[in-house]
Amino acid sequence: MAKKARPNRIGVKGWWTGGKYGVEKKAYFLHRLTGLIIVFYLIAHIIHQGPWIAWWELIVVLAFIYHAMNGIRLIITELGFGVGRPTLPSFPYVPESLVKTRPLFWILMAFSAIYIVLAIVGFAKGG
Amino acid sequence: MAQKEIQIKEVLSDEIVKKVKFKVKKFDPEKDDKPYYAEYDVPVWRGMTVLDGLLYVKEDLDGTVNFRYSCRMGICGSCGMFINGKPRMACMTQILELGTDVIEIAPLPNLDNIRDLVPDSTPFFEKHRKVKPYLIRQDVKEQENPIGEYYQTPEEHEYYSQFSFCIKCSLCYAACPTAASDPEYLGPQALAQAYRYSVDTRDEGFEERVMVVDDPHGCWRCHYAGACSEVCPKGVDPAKAIQLLKGLILKYRLGLKKKRKGAGVIPAHPRPGVKKAPKRTVVQED
Numbered sequence: 001m002a003k004k005a006r007p008n009r010i011g012v013k014g015w016w017t018g019g020k021y022g023v024e025k026k027a028y029f030l031h032r033l034t035g036l037i038i039v040f041y042l043i044a045h046i047i048h049q050g051p052w053i054a055w056w057e058l059i060v061v062l063a064f065i066y067h068a069m070n071g072i073r074l075i076i077t078e079l080g081f082g083v084g085r086p087t088l089p090s091f092p093y094v095p096e097s098l099v100k101t102r103p104l105f106w107i108l109m110a111f112s113a114i115y116i117v118l119a120i121v122g123f124a125k126g127g
Numbered sequence: 128m129a130q131k132e133i134q135i136k137e138v139l140s141d142e143i144v145k146k147v148k149f150k151v152k153k154f155d156p157e158k159d160d161k162p163y164y165a166e167y168d169v170p171v172w173r174g175m176t177v178l179d180g181l182l183y184v185k186e187d188l189d190g191t192v193n194f195r196y197s198c199r200m201g202i203c204g205s206c207g208m209f210i211n212g213k214p215r216m217a218c219m220t221q222i223l224e225l226g227t228d229v230i231e232i233a234p235l236p237n238l239d240n241i242r243d244l245v246p247d248s249t250p251f252f253e254k255h256r257k258v259k260p261y262l263i264r265q266d267v268k269e270q271e272n273p274i275g276e277y278y279q280t281p282e283e284h285e286y287y288s289q290f291s292f293c294i295k296c297s298l299c300y301a302a303c304p305t306a307a308s309d310p311e312y313l314g315p316q317a318l319a320q321a322y323r324y325s326v327d328t329r330d331e332g333f334e335e336r337v338m339v340v341d342d343p344h345g346c347w348r349c350h351y352a353g354a355c356s357e358v359c360p361k362g363v364d365p366a367k368a369i370q371l372l373k374g375l376i377l378k379y380r381l382g383l384k385k386k387r388k389g390a391g392v393i394p395a396h397p398r399p400g401v402k403k404a405p406k407r408t409v410v411q412e413d
Binding site for chain 2: 004005006007008009010011012013014015016018019020021022024025027028029031032074077078079080081083084086087088089090091093095096097098
């Protein structure tokens with residue numbers, strides 16, 4: 001009688017490992033990470049009210065900026081806008097859904113870079 | 128003409144152009160506690176695929192290497208493996224195109240490993256079955272005893288034809304980071320098939336399929352990492368199908384989706400200008 005098969009699910013590690021993929025996979029991981037940072041901060045803020053280590057607040061602001069900007073892309077694309085219509089694939093096939101939404105991603109990343117710079121400058125000025 | 132002949136000869140030659148090292152992840156549940164890598168030197172000729180290399184290993188170097196394959200030409204979807212850091216079909220991956228001297232081959236992740244390079248695809252197929260991947264008709268009596276085909280224009284066929292190329296190889300499932308951390312997630316393949324049948328004009332089962340797909344472990348778990356579309360060997364683009372499915376479900380939940388009846392039946396006879404077919408000679412017994 002054969003023994004049981006070996007479990008081979010990657011687990012949470014699969015968010016950032018598990019193969020070489022495009023920029024969307026990295027955006028996916030960052031989105032989850034920043035989401036967790038924001039939730040963690042919210043809970044910590046409720047439990048512990050009072051003066052906070054300042055750089056922690058900067059991290060939360062940066063996480064929020066990325067999460068909001070990438071979130072705009074996800075809201076648009078996840079409702080089926082801009083991913084293209086079903087077509088007959090020709091080979092070598094480049095995934096249309098990724099190619100078509102990539103400009104939107106980079107535009108929003110440019111915006112988040114601007115906001116991040118503004119946030120860091122404001123933080124350095126002691127705002 | 129002569130030059131052309133030479134070119135053909137070059138392409139077909141079995142001259143060994145390179146030697147590569149195959150690092151194959153081996154695991155025998157009856158003997159081993161942990162998987163380990165075995166190394167084999169494989170001579171490579173032009174046009175040789177990773178599957179050819181594995182067959183060479185099995186025939187000439189080590190008969191104990193286990194892998195699953197069938198058609199050798201990207202139709203059956205059996206030989207999905209994790210090759211050089213990406214899920215790929217072994218039969219559709221050219222060794223020379225990989226361009227590395229060491230080729231690392233492991234079983235597909237996110238599915239249990241039965242032995243060596245063989246994944247247990249059962250949960251994957253169960254998820255496919257869950258989304259009811261077939262035409263659902265309200266008139267079951269007609270469907271069970273068909274008298275003709277259903278109407279469908281070429282334009283209507285295009286709504287779903289891209290997603291119907293799926294060969295259930297589970298590469299997308301192995302690539303998906305959401306499937307990596309959520310065992311109950313339906314996965315890109317099943318969700319793409321849910322969309323494929325939902326937009327088929329012959330289908331009347333959208334509501335039934337929504338019950339399965341509109342779920343915390345269904346389509347809303349997808350956050351568009353795009354890995355599924357990058358690895359799909361048949362150009363199915365599951366990420367596209369899932370986002371379109373989400374849009375369709377939102378439309379349905381907001382009450383904006385028009386209710387439609389499934390396509391009608393083309394009457395078999397009489398059809399103007401078409402001669403009647405002869406009677407069946409083989410009668411199906413129930």
